[in-house]
Amino acid sequence: MPLLLTFLPSYDKIKKNQHRFSKNRIAYYTSCAVTRTNFANGQNSSITICAAAGGGMEIIMAKIKWRGGALIAPLPPVMVSSGDMENSNIMTVAWTGIINTIPPKTYISVRPKRHSYNMIKESGEFVINLTPARLVKEADYCGIYTGAKVDKFEKCKLTKEPATEVKCALIGESPLSLECKVTEIIPLGTHDMFLADIVAVDVDEELIDKEGKLHLEKAGLAAYAHGEYFELGKRIGKFGFSATKKKKHRNSPKK
């Protein structure tokens, strides 16, 4: 069946048709073609239109192409403490992650205008405090107000606890804190990236079982995705589970 692309659907129409996409159904199409629409705002869409075996055409997939953007999700909305036990500050950071295993290395990307920026730059130290869902309001507060004007430890009623390897205070209510020493500052554009060694980890003892195993799933950690906070939900697998063979039952018949 010849494929005639005589129309370009509107953005609304593309969206409405997105739910019709199903991988299993591709087998029933006789031919497919991709078309592109450029929108005035710089976005463009790529639409796959297929001719069905029984006649007619159907849009089976629509992607809207945007300019490059910071859109990885979910991210951890961590609370970064800096300074020392007397002069401490907290800022919320989502641009963070692990970048090496041995030695353990992390980064935080911070805008130079943040009050925390100079505190971290001058001391070369910071602490990453993981945020559980029960502390999300505090984390949000620490991500809106500046330590130049408010004492966020006091306002959020968070407890300063001494770290072992750095002078910064840990947030006592956080289930896990990473003590970090800056090794490099990389200017990237809007943000400067503080590369750091993780020199100690402080874990809430309630998360460690008798065998010494860490149960981070019990911390009820929060996630940040495109401007919204979420609580981690049900476990849906574990590392390597896709390759794990099912154990044979001892009494099952041999094939």
Ligand SMILES: Cc1cc2nc3c(=O)[nH]c(=O)nc-3n(C[C@H](O)[C@H](O)[C@H](O)COP(=O)(O)O)c2cc1C
């Ligand atoms: C969820 C969330 C994530 C944030 N992530 C970052 C980040 O990665 N880097 C950054 O520079 N600012 C980030 N901010 C903004 C700072 O936390 C905010 O400007 C804060 O008030 C800075 O505090 P300070 O001036 O006391 O250092 C984030 C804010 C929120 C609410």
